[in-house]
Amino acid sequence: MGVLYGTTYKTIGNREGLTDVIADLFMDETPLFSMSEKINAISTKHEWQEDTLASASRAGIVEGADLTYAQTAARTRLYNYTQIRLRNWAVSFTQMAVTTAGIKDDVARELMKAMKAIATDYETQLLTTGDRTVGTTAIARESRGLLKAIVSNTGYGSGGASGDAATSQLTEDVINARLQEIWDAGGNPRALICGGYQKRVISKKFSAKTGFTFNIEASTRQAIANINKYEGSFGTIDIIPDKFMAQTKRLAIITPEMIKIAVLRDIKQYKGAPTASTIKGWVEGEMCLQWGNEKAHAEQYSLQNSGAIV
Secondary structure, three states: OOOOOOOOOOOOOOOOOOOOOOOOOOOOOOHHHHHOEEEEOOOOEEEEEEOOOOOOOOOOOOOOOOOOOOOOOOOEEEEEEOEEEEEEEEEEHHHHHOOOOOOOOHHHHHHHHHHHHHHHHHHHHHOOOOOOEOOOOOOOOEOOOHHHHOOOOEEEOOOOOOOOOOOOOOOHHHHHHHHHHHHHHOOOOOEEEEOHHHHHHHHHHOOOEOOOOOOOOHHHOOOOOOOOEEEEOOEEEEEEEOOOOOOOOOEEEEOHHHOEEEEEEEEEEEEOOOOOOEEEEEEEEEEEEEOOOHHHOEEEEOOOOOOOOO
8 A cells, every 4th residue: 555645654744743841850969068058168278177075084183182284185177178160051042043842041941950060060079089189270179078088987898898899788787886986976977878779778678767667558559668767876867868979889977067068159150251153151169078077977988889689
């Protein structure tokens, strides 16, 4: 049978079937960046101090004894460098003139995407193992990330070594050991940040669960196998999966009130020079992590990060 001209195979006047729906797949959740208090930085080298109490003593004092005055330990001065990030775009005048599906304003959309992207950049930077560098005219100034700042309360996964994945999965005992280290140092751990695989391990294997159930009333036809909070030996912590925890063999436990973001220049929109028949622009900011006292946090690294969870 020949192809009929009255069918869609031959008719050329049919409009294209492009809908006004755009399937946005944006990884734009930035839990650490969003939850952290923003404070002012006044220099590219941002500094703060840490202090500790003298060790507790049970020694008695002789009645009428003369006082001797001990020199207290000096406060420690800490620092980080602010890091610049920007995201730019350009939209041609022609593109602005044509009719587009699902978009009223290409410039506004590009601005929206750039704002989301720069926030994810800073989320990634906050969680990096990279170190700070003062920078030069040829090398960018960079900040120290949380996973580099934590040095005291750390541990390898069972069977793991530096840079290698563990031979066994994350356990509650490991988490409670890190929680105790923070607690012993005087911290108040209240949040655990991890990647997707470690979140699955916690949801499936941990037993000390808060607000958790596997079963819901049958009529709802729902089952929940998720832990958003974990109640361990040293309080309840929020379990926060973070898409930008690139180090999937690691997790961090933090005392949230210690974590600040020191902002030298807040994220703002800038308009580019008209050097061509386009509208150009970018968003830019400059800030860094202030981790407070690193003993208020902990890190477990070299964890198993793939395979079946058993």
